[in-house]
Amino acid sequence: MALDRRRFLQLSGAAGAGAALAGCGGFSTGGDDGGGGDGGGGGGGALDFVLWGSDAEVAAFQAVADAFEEQEGVQVRLQPTPFGEVLTTIDTGLQSGSPPDLFRITYTDLGVYSGADVLLDVTDDLPEGYADAFVPSLWRAVQGPDGQVLGVPHHTDTSMVLVDTAALEAAGVGPLPTALDQAWTWEQFADACDRLRAALPEDRFPVGVNWQLGGAYRWLGFLHQAGGRLLTDDLSGPAVDSPEGRRALEFTRSFFTNRWVPPSTSAKGTYVDELFPPQTVAMVYAGDFLLPTFEETVQGFEYSGTFLPRDQRAAAELGGNAVVATREGSNTQAASRFLQFLASEEQMQAFCTATTVLPTRTSLTNRDLGYRLRPDLMELYVQQATQIPEDLVAQVTVPQFSAINNALVERLESAFVGGADTSEVLAGLSGDIETALGS
């Protein structure tokens, strides 16, 4: 008890000192710039940039910010925010009239903002032919409903199938395809899963697919591989209730009925990247951004990778992030210049190399960027990213996509573990899409 009291007194002493220290910080109001939005108060028109990121990513952004300040004389203040809280932070800022000048955003979340007229239109600031330097589908992702440019495609990610090499060999699965045009067909993939199922014990599974929660849109990869679409060509209504949609849904549902995937990995289940290192799954659908984690956590077995299986056609998913500026920001001219600076070839190459993500400039996609981590796999990822279909991008960047993605979580869950039949799921999903688009 005496010890407790002493410790407590030390703590309260620390608190007192802390309060004294904080007197010049947290306990003062006014006088500081309250988060921008007040006509460039504080820091001479400095830009506030809300973002999330791993240590490596934040450091890489800081490097860009420093270089920009040196060149332009405008400070860019990074506001790192936990990933799960970024949207809330941005929304409250926008709704209370004190938005950040710049923010990082996934392509699939961008639609909400691009449809709401809150982003800075930089179309007229760009030099002639600027867009031609980017992968078309990714450039499409930062355009608003009227084709105006609302940001820059900063980088992309995509998934591939990573495999536990020894487990596949033991199951008699042949050599992995290493060229895009030889990627597995669905049938070959199914065959690999069957062999693995036969070879693996009860509590291990052939594959894990990353369609959990926010990743539900990754199921659209299967839909596109089957030749289907989620939305009509003019993006005005659902197109998923089709023979192709039926094929995609039945194929993915069979993953559960055949016990190819762990039953706990449905659309609301556990993230599969956590199941690969302990060898619960022998193959895993995983984005390139997971490689640094796997290099640390995969112990005691070798892993390699291959392309996503194809059916009527090949289709990779759109991952990665854009950076955008807000219309009500304090220094929109500088913000627009920063976007171009960030997306310049030199800065993009430096960023991608430092953080194991994929570039969006065509000049960089065909070049060896000198990835230090698993360059063998990164080379495949770079190739896989060329297969992100432009029409898929258009569908996942509609303003209502977050609502559609939520509907997708619900409907896939009902198909995978709820026992709902295919017609019911597709009809239900179509209804949800109509509701979302009709609002």
Added chain:
Amino acid sequence: MSTATAPAAGEAAAARTPGPRRRRRRSAEAAPQTGVRTRAATAYLLLAPNLALFALFFLLPLGAALVLSLARTTGVGPTEWVGLGNYEQLAGDAVFWRSVVNTAVLVLLTVPASLALGLLLAVLLDKPVRGRAVFRTVFYLPYVLSGVVVAIAGRWIFNENIGVVNRVLEAVGLERVAWQSGAVPAFVSVAVMITWGRLGFCMVVYLAGLQGVPRELHEAASLDGASGWQRFRHVTWPLLRPTTFFLVVMMVIECFQVFDLVYVMTGGGPGNATQFLPTYAYAVGFGARQQGLGAAIGMVMYVLVLAGTVLWWRARKDQEAEA
């Protein structure tokens, strides 16, 4: 160290006011009107800072949320007024009804369990026992951990493939349970983790409540030959009524605020087996950004708990020692 003895400004002023001390001259029973009025004024004076803060930071925002629930908006685009459209939409929404039922079941399962176990521990700790301080701290510890971390622990413990619960079941020759892919087991696993986390809260409040039970009453009952159980039943339990009333309301409210834990542990699945009102409100309001609809769910939650509390209060009021 000394806490909260700083008088509120109003109180100090009231004390310093050399008001007419008429109360001296009368017995407490026959309070004349003027005295009552002075006391009402003092009461409002003492309540003023609280009421001002509640009005500004809770009631005003609540009004704003009510207005929002009549609109269809993403929060960053144009707003469209739909009257009661959001409420109509909820009435026809199967997932919403599922969350209502789930929340009700959660209340019925976890509230009695948390209270009963918390009271049991408090009674055991009310008398001297070796290591009392350690036990109290151990039981309180889960309550201070964040929901996210409790959920992570729950996910490992109830993991279908390699979780410790299934391993133990196997070891004693029972079937494995589908804690993650089975609807009922998943619900049970969430309820267990929630109860585990809240026990400590109930125990602490009951410990304070037990202080209000005079020893003399127990001694007198003992001399009358009452057994331990009878003493608890007829002396302790009735005197703990205000505490129990408080805890029931608090625990029900906590069921209407359960979020982090479920979100991380099950994501509302499998299916919508562990979808509760708060998680659904969040998914709609923040996940899908249908803020108007999310606000409507919030309003429904508010009215449900409020109605429940009023009924509960009415039912208990006659038993409460009214001053």
Added chain:
Amino acid sequence: MSTRPRARTAGRFLGLAAAAVFMLFPVYWLAVTAVTPREDLAGGRPPAFPNEVRLSNLSETWQSLPFSQWLVNSLSIAVVACVLSVTLNLAAGFVLAKYRFAGRGAIFLVIVSTLMIPIQVVMIPQFRIVAELGWLNSYWAVIIPRAAEAFGIFLARQFMLGIPDELLEAARVDGAGNLRTFVSVVLPLCKPLVAVLVVFTFMFRWNEFAWPLIVLREQALYTLPVGLSFLQGQNGTDYAGLTGMALLTSVPVLVVFLVFQRYLVEGVARTGLK
């Protein structure tokens, strides 16, 4: 005769010990996770017994982010908010329990009803109000909107209902004013209540997450729980860091509990009528 109580005490001890094992089991797993080498935490799953205890997990995580600064912020906010709230709680609880005046029931219900407001629903309007007041990026934005606490008022009222009116009447007959009655008669009886209020209010303020996150927009001003969420990234969770830091950050809350808990059980003579 004398063996029976002893046997009973032993029985109580065994029962409590069994309960403690159950209560601690998940915490044990979190602790193991915190000190297991990260490469052994395949998919964030701790082994039943760690092969190696790596305490450097904790120091590494602590240094990888400005945790020291966040600790200072958290302590400053929690201490100030706690003193403020408990003072307001006691005043309001006393009035609602012991004063009879028009509108008492209604006011009590209105106050309790604020407990039931789903916080996410009112967060944005609250944010606007705080922004209008110019409090963003200051600790007052965290402290003031939560200073009036229905939870504490409700608890204080329920507790003070048990204070015998005769005591207050006696004090009044002796000519004590409101303040003196409160300080010399009510407060001494309220030690368990004050202990509970401090323990819980401190914990609520300490653990608060969503609200500080949106009103404190600079990393340097963050509190510990907000900082902790940095360990859950876009590409997965740092389980070792998260569990370790979560356990560490609960230490101050437990210290407060240890300091105040004796008032929960040291029999306070509550009858006052001896």
